[in-house]
Amino acid sequence: MAVAQPTAGAVPSQGPSRWAKMWKSISIVFESRIATVGMVLVLFWVIIGLISLVWTPYPPNAPEFQQNLPPNTTNWLGTDHLGRDLLSRLMVGTQVILLKTRLPWAGLVFPIGVAIWGVIGSVLVGAFLGLNAGYRGGWWDQVTMQFLDALIAFPVIVLYLVVIAALGQGDLVVILAITVTGAPGVARLVRSLALDIKTRDYIRAAETRGESPWYIMFVEILPNARGPLLVDSMLRVGYAIFAIGTLGFLGIGLPPPDPDWGTMVNEARKNIFTNQWAVIWPSLAIASLVIGLNLFADGLREELTRYQK
Amino acid sequence: MARFIIRSLVSTVITLFIVSIALFLLLEAGSGDITVKILGVFSTPEQRASYRNQLGLDDPVYLRYIDWLIGNEWRAERQVGLDLVTVEDPVTGEDTWWADVDGHLVRWSLEDGELMQMARQEDGSTVASPADVVWAVDENGQESFWGVDDKNNAVKWVRGEGAEVWVLTKAGMRKEGDGPQDYIPLRKGLLRGDAGKSLQYGRPVSLTLWPRVRNTLILAGVAFLVVMPLALVFGIIAGINEGRPIDRFISVTSLGATATPEFVTGIFLIMIFGIWLQWLPAVAIFTSPDAILENPLLLALPVMTLTAVELGYVIRMTRASMVEVMGSPYIRTAILKGMPYWRVVIRHAVRNALMAPITIIMLHVNWLIGGVVVVEAIFGYPGLGKYIYDAAIFGDVNAVEAAAMVTVIIAVMTRIIGDLAYTFLNPRIRYA
Numbered sequence: 001m002a003v004a005q006p007t008a009g010a011v012p013s014q015g016p017s018r019w020a021k022m023w024k025s026i027s028i029v030f031e032s033r034i035a036t037v038g039m040v041l042v043l044f045w046v047i048i049g050l051i052s053l054v055w056t057p058y059p060p061n062a063p064e065f066q067q068n069l070p071p072n073t074t075n076w077l078g079t080d081h082l083g084r085d086l087l088s089r090l091m092v093g094t095q096v097i098l099l100k101t102r103l104p105w106a107g108l109v110f111p112i113g114v115a116i117w118g119v120i121g122s123v124l125v126g127a128f129l130g131l132n133a134g135y136r137g138g139w140w141d142q143v144t145m146q147f148l149d150a151l152i153a154f155p156v157i158v159l160y161l162v163v164i165a166a167l168g169q170g171d172l173v174v175i176l177a178i179t180v181t182g183a184p185g186v187a188r189l190v191r192s193l194a195l196d197i198k199t200r201d202y203i204r205a206a207e208t209r210g211e212s213p214w215y216i217m218f219v220e221i222l223p224n225a226r227g228p229l230l231v232d233s234m235l236r237v238g239y240a241i242f243a244i245g246t247l248g249f250l251g252i253g254l255p256p257p258d259p260d261w262g263t264m265v266n267e268a269r270k271n272i273f274t275n276q277w278a279v280i281w282p283s284l285a286i287a288s289l290v291i292g293l294n295l296f297a298d299g300l301r302e303e304l305t306r307y308q309k
Numbered sequence: 310m311a312r313f314i315i316r317s318l319v320s321t322v323i324t325l326f327i328v329s330i331a332l333f334l335l336l337e338a339g340s341g342d343i344t345v346k347i348l349g350v351f352s353t354p355e356q357r358a359s360y361r362n363q364l365g366l367d368d369p370v371y372l373r374y375i376d377w378l379i380g381n382e383w384r385a386e387r388q389v390g391l392d393l394v395t396v397e398d399p400v401t402g403e404d405t406w407w408a409d410v411d412g413h414l415v416r417w418s419l420e421d422g423e424l425m426q427m428a429r430q431e432d433g434s435t436v437a438s439p440a441d442v443v444w445a446v447d448e449n450g451q452e453s454f455w456g457v458d459d460k461n462n463a464v465k466w467v468r469g470e471g472a473e474v475w476v477l478t479k480a481g482m483r484k485e486g487d488g489p490q491d492y493i494p495l496r497k498g499l500l501r502g503d504a505g506k507s508l509q510y511g512r513p514v515s516l517t518l519w520p521r522v523r524n525t526l527i528l529a530g531v532a533f534l535v536v537m538p539l540a541l542v543f544g545i546i547a548g549i550n551e552g553r554p555i556d557r558f559i560s561v562t563s564l565g566a567t568a569t570p571e572f573v574t575g576i577f578l579i580m581i582f583g584i585w586l587q588w589l590p591a592v593a594i595f596t597s598p599d600a601i602l603e604n605p606l607l608l609a610l611p612v613m614t615l616t617a618v619e620l621g622y623v624i625r626m627t628r629a630s631m632v633e634v635m636g637s638p639y640i641r642t643a644i645l646k647g648m649p650y651w652r653v654v655i656r657h658a659v660r661n662a663l664m665a666p667i668t669i670i671m672l673h674v675n676w677l678i679g680g681v682v683v684v685e686a687i688f689g690y691p692g693l694g695k696y697i698y699d700a701a702i703f704g705d706v707n708a709v710e711a712a713a714m715v716t717v718i719i720a721v722m723t724r725i726i727g728d729l730a731y732t733f734l735n736p737r738i739r740y741a
Contacts, residue, residue: 149320150327153724155716157679157694161701162709166335242570246683249572250698262572269576276580283573291568298564 028303035299041292045285049094056088061257068275078277080268086281089259093282094289096258097241101171104255114171114254115240118178119233125179126186127229131217133187134194141191148184156181160247169255174247178240189232193225200224231301238293245286261286310732314725321721328717329499329710333374336706343508343704348482356482359475363462364508365494377505377710380498382406385463388455393463393495399433403513404503406461406495417442417456419466419487424454444468457495464489477511499714505707509700514711518696520598522715525681525692527601531608532615537670539616540623541663547624548631548662549654560628563621571680575614575687582610593690611688618680622673623666630665634658664734671727678716 029035057076058064063083071078077086096102098113110117133144163177197203198221206216247253248262256263261282268278343366344357352360361367365376375381382393392409407414407429414429417440426440444452452468466489474488497503504514547559566574583591593607594600601607634640635658643653682694689695693712700708 146320146323147327150324150331153324153717153720154328154331155678155697155713155720156676157682158697158701158709158713158716161682161698162332162335165701165704166338238568242568245570246572246679249570249683250686252702265572265576272576272580273584276584279576279580283576287565287569287573290570291565294564294568 029296029300032299032303034295035303038292038295038297038299041288042296045094045289045292046098048091049099052088052091052095053099056085056091058085058088060084060088060092060259068271068278070275070277077281078275080264080278081271081275086278089264090261090281090285093259093261093264093285096171096254096260097244101175102258103172104170114174115178115237115244118175118240119182119236121175121179122182122186122236123229123233125183127190127222129183130187130190131194131221134191135198135213135217135221144187145191148187151180151184152188156243157246160243161250161252164247164252169252171254174244174254178243181243182236182240186229186232186236189228190222190225193228194221197221197224227304231297231304234293234297234300238290238297241286241293242290245290313728317721317725317728321718321725324721325714325717328713329378330374332710332713333370333377333706336704336709337370343706346703347508348477352482356475359473360477360482363460363474363492363494365492376496376498377707378498379500380496380503381493382463382495382497385455385493385495388465388493389457389463390455393457395497396429402516404461404497406457406463408457415457416459417454417466418459419489422468422487424456424466427459453490458489461495462489463493463495465491499711504711507700507705507708509703509705509708514707518693518708518711518715521691521693521696524601524690525685525694528608528611528615528684528690528692529677529681532612532619535612535616536619536623540620541627541666543620544624544627544666545631545654545659545662547628549635549658551632551635556628559624563624566617566621567625568621569618571614571618571683572687574617575610575684578610578613578617579687582613591688593688595691607690611684611690614684614687615677615680619673619677622676623670626666626669627662631658631662634662664731667727667730667734669727671723671730674720674723678720 029039061084065075065079065083065085067079067081067083069075069079069083075085075087077090080086080089096113097115099111101110101112101114101117102108103110129144129148133141159181160177163180164173167173167176194217203216203220206220211220244253244260245262245265248260248264249266251263251266253262253266254260264282265279265286268275268282272279342357342361344360344364345352348356348360365373368376376384386393389408393406394409394414395404395406396414397403398405407416409415416427416429416435418425418427418437424440424442425437426442427435427437429435442454442456444454446452454466454468455463456466458464474485475482476485476488494506496505499505502515504518506512507514507517510517543559543563547556550556579591582589589609590607591610593611595607597603640653640658643657644650678694681692682698684690685692685694686698693715697709697712697716699705700712
């Protein structure tokens, strides 16, 4: 549910109560076994992250134990090459991607993680570009699509590397990189939805009423495009976590001190011949969270399109 | 059709243009003082300033972009007053710049305040002699001379004022007197096939990039040959058994494989085959440029990693398309008229179901490039991906630009080929 919040907006006030409507749309999830499994996986990690905010078995960054221990009764998942408890680090690793964003130069910590802010950013930018291209058409459409084609042809990984090499490591830079790489995809989706929706009668009606184009785009078209957009953003959170893990693995991910799964894999793989556990756990964590989000999105899409038919 | 191709090509050129400017500005904005990275953190400000001048980094950014795109010898020729030409060095294979004085190729150097002229001989060696040049006098009464030095720069010497410059040698920075006051590092520009020198290695990008591209094409090509038949077979099996356990199994496994990041897959494969079983080499160490051809086993784990990630995606596409085709009326008709089931599947369904996956695979090349960067980083495979990674981290503008241009061209071209293949496979689609 924490994941569903960003795009859930504009609930009409009449009819059944807000909560009943919300519950009705959430209960779609339970009609698909795939979506349920996915949601359980995602919720598992969200809950682990919430617990880690208040409690971890040991301090995640303190080298208190013997190095490279296999799982045992003290350290349930073992220890890494500096003698830090892997379970504690793994738990705290959920925070930076799902639960908090750090701005060290301002001394601030925001709620909601880097992956989700990145997706919110790309949905905002993508929706703006896509609505303008789709609804206004003509010259707007030509220029926007040419620009987006250039961005899409740009290999995503090169963009990540260059942006981070240029602007330095940091949560905000990763959010920016995810926004820039995600926006073209969202814009294309929103454009195609807008092209479809703008032929409907209620858009004609709004135009006759003399509403401004901005009102029509953001109040009439966008809320009616929310279903596919929601599924798409769910998949994008998965991609974003995937990307953050990859960046961490390449050594240019989220900055320390908070552990991040990709960085953990990258550090531990240097000792892979002596200690495989330190590589296995964070790898499994990333894979399970991304698979969870994918299953969730897939199941949700199946259910939503079934309703459309 | 011709109009469609022309429009795609024009769009490609615009795309390349936008991408190259964006990259140039990004690297300009962020990479800070590149000379710190080249010379090290212990270099002095004078050394850095001198080296910046030698690299031509003091020029404004638009001028450097133009230099990068179309070269700058036209700019240098105006200063020198002679034609500047390139000759390939017989030893290194790199282009060297010379001034053309009445058909003789000449360079200059300043030694103890006297200009020396070095004429190129047929065998590539040079003969030095005192230069009989006319020093130009500017409004301040300074006598100056623009010529070509022995490091492929157009340079400006001022008589009696040999500047002290720091020259980067293999042993570190060396201070030299008699240096020029101003430099224009000569280049032909990307449009004429010269991508400039790598700031990191000091070698021309055009020469060092191609072996990397070749290695990556071999890696991606082998992966492609492994993925395609497997993916089509599994996708078709899953598609004709929609909803049955075998379909569920294939679907869920391929979803898992796609959603698992490449580095996780790669690490697990290294652990299983490289560490526990010790069947395959866990890293791709190239002991010679053609190591992959001599020892194809080096390719095994990188190819398996790429395959694992790509396979799932293509299987899902093939399955979805197969399911759709199997539900269509003409398949029902074929079965109802009594045709054997397998012949219906092979003759009618598969042919129509393969259209979607083939185009989608072509569109997927961009994603594949990202995978290649990670796979090459895991296994230390010297390919294009690792080249981009190293260059981007260093802030090596020339190398990043050239490598990005190659990847963008590959991505755009495969997209166009995909579109064209679609029109051939599906006669209902026509591009106006």
